Ligand SMILES: [Zn+2]
């Protein structure tokens with residue numbers, strides 16, 4: 001990996017960097033759409049490429065079940081299998097395992113779960129996770145971490161400490177595999193919502209800096225308070241080295257992206273923009289629009305006149321999307337394209353946002369931006385943008 | 394205009410022929426025999442508009458208007474033209490008027506469900522909120538307002554249970570002629586071209602009578618209404634045959650070809666003949682060979698993409714003949730035998746799935762000024778493989794259908810290119826074309842499952858059957874899945890609202 005910071009914001013901690021990986025080049029900060037099962041929902045690889053996306057996420061857990069490691073190896077890796085020419089990142093499979101499998105037990109050896117095929121007890125060890133990720137062949141691979149399922153209590157400390165030990169096993173396995181020049185291993189900072197544990201984890205992982213290509217911040221986006229969320233992000237981003245990319249895992253709400261970038265995060269992923277598209281929701285700079293609502297049925301405006309996505313550029317009206325949304329998958333595709341573009345842009349044109357949730361104001365104050373200074377913008381108390389959720393019309 | 398470019402047997406009005414349809418300079422030129430693409434609710438299923446543009450086989454798009462009847466007045470008619478007299482339908486659908494030919498009928502020609510009877514004053518049509526009555530005057534207004542390039546006249550084609558009485562058939566052809574006359578009178582010269590849906594059902598005399606009524610010189614008050622035209626046929630640019638109602642009305646010993654011939658025999662041979670809902674290349678070839686049909690919709694090929702079938706056939710037949718077993722018209726990619734098949738869907742296919750292409754670097758959307766085009770990409774795009782499509786189908790990834798539609802449409806277009814080449818080719822004789830049709834029929838298994846007791850006999854029928862079973866297993870069809878998604882969406886939004894502490898009630 002070649003990682004070159006190019007510019008730093010004079011006010012916030014936001015930075016711009018170039019990251020050259022085995023397949024392509026990616027400009028950071030970037031938002032990564034999620035191709036869980038080797039496809040971004042409904043789109044083709046060329047379509048995703050045309051949107052200026054240069055880094056996507058594939059899920060290790062799903063791909064190891066279907067099509068399976070053997071097929072991926074025969075195909076020559078996931079890039080070739082799914083026709084993706086740019087960069088790819090895979091997770092370790094651990095998080096999906098814990099959230100999707102009912103009988104997962106974490107032991108020092110690894111994560112014990114019952115196979116979805118035959119119910120047999122199966123072990124995902126750090127070494128196994130890395131081996132699967134080698135077969136998938138992503139440009140960035142993640143260590144297996146102990147995600148636990150609690151955000152407080154003694155389990156958090158145990159999980160954090162185990163994640164460090166597992167990082168060592170992942171490094172060991174990765175370095176001895178001969179894939180180190182093509183694939184880059186990221187460490188995952190754990191420690192829950194406890195700043196002391198986070199600090200301890202950061203210290204330990206920074207000691208291993210020469211053997212990891214980048215750092216991810218895990219264990220967030222689990223419904224924690226926004227004021228806790230941004231403080232943890234800031235604590236980690238401040239301490240992580242300048243010459244390594246920083247990745248906030250599972251962050252994808254518009255304001256979250258904005259705040260993360262201002263705090264010095266380079267990469268984020270989330271299924272939210274693509275999933276919400278399938279439910280008829282278009283993200284805009286002024287908040288989400290639920291295009292299933294009858295009130296959009298006669299609205300001939302595009303979703304967002306300034307948006308450069310093919311859907312808006314074509315002038316596809318809100319009325320037309322309202323007409324097709326619950327009936328035709330192509331409506332979801334049109335919105336998916338739009339939401340990916342909006343999410344990508346959120347990372348960069350931070351000041352165009354019109355409605356600020358109060359927590360954003362506080363978070364950005366911590367890095368020297370007063371959103372309210374010289375500006376007449378509405379502040380929404382509490383958590384976030386307004387949602388259109390029902391059709392009372 | 395429709396210009397015949399070659400006819401292989403000029404003594405027969407039913408001869409296979411090639412032609413070009415060009416509505417005006419700047420519009421796409423349609424070569425015939427050729428295809429039009431079906432839509433559902435105004436869109437090509439599975440394709441967002443950028444993928445429609447990537448599929449060069451899609452040039453003529455047909456819209457069934459009835460889905461818009463759920464609002465009154467229908468939403469597209471409310472669109473204010475922003476740039477002069479731009480056609481509303483093009484604007485609403487986001488299809489550039491210079492790149493696409495749009496045709497519009499009231500009913501979805503592939504929908505053969507039973508409907509309440511039409512009357513002297515209205516036709517019944519289907520929309521998501523139930524049955525709607527559409528008067529001939531309504532239809533005139535919709536056509537005038539939306540300005541498709543080609544409008545189908547409103548015909549009285551019954552979707553009530555057969556068999557129809559003589560009286561009913563007579564009524565049907567009288568009404569159809571009367572409504573056509575009304576539409577002709579209501580439209581000005583710059584209006585859409587009119588194609589007429591040929592009435593008369595499965596009755597040969599009735600079909601002939603309808604055609605005759607088009608040719609009759611109109612007298613009296615009616616003549617003033619359509620002046621300067623002397624007969625209805627003068628205002629008709631093409632003839633449409635909907636096969637779904639014909640199949641429903643057909644007696645076992647009758648053939649569709651005979652019925653189409655009965656309609657066309659009295660009429661001028663210089664106008665395009667369009668068939669909807671043909672069941673695959675075998676039926677299309679027979680209709681070209683025996684009736685001289687010019688245009689087909691691709692409902693069949695699009696439906697194949699819905700059930701996971703990648704088409705693979707060509708004309709003239711390129712594979713060696715003489716085999717015992719008939720070849721399949723495509724691959725049921727859901728089948729486990731494609732799990733590790735890393736070949737493309739079709740050799741030499743130019744579709745976006747088999748020949749994916751990169752859009753030029755300067756057209757890729759950039760997200761910041763330093764987002765430089767990447768120059769280090771490892772090689773060109775490779776075709777998508779059967780193994781990948783198999784995986785997408787098994788994981789219920791919608792991208793499978795996106796890739797399949799683009800491919801199947803392209804296979805159809807290339808098939809018709811081959812048909813045109815044989816009909817119009819140098820030294821092409823009727824025998825030549827007939828021989829190639831026979832060879833095609835002898836080489837490929839026909840998709841005639843709808844009337845066949847052994848649906849395992851062809852890969853498409855097997856795929857449709859398997860697909861239905863999968864849907865049943867999953868306990869829901871596409872629509873109810875969508876409904877479930879909608880409920881999930883509502884729940885999710887409510888939950889997120891709660892989490893975010895936003896205000897209740899209808900927002901925005
Ligand atoms: Zn857009």
Ligand SMILES: [Zn+2]
Nearest residue numbers: 742744747800
């Ligand atoms: Zn193809």
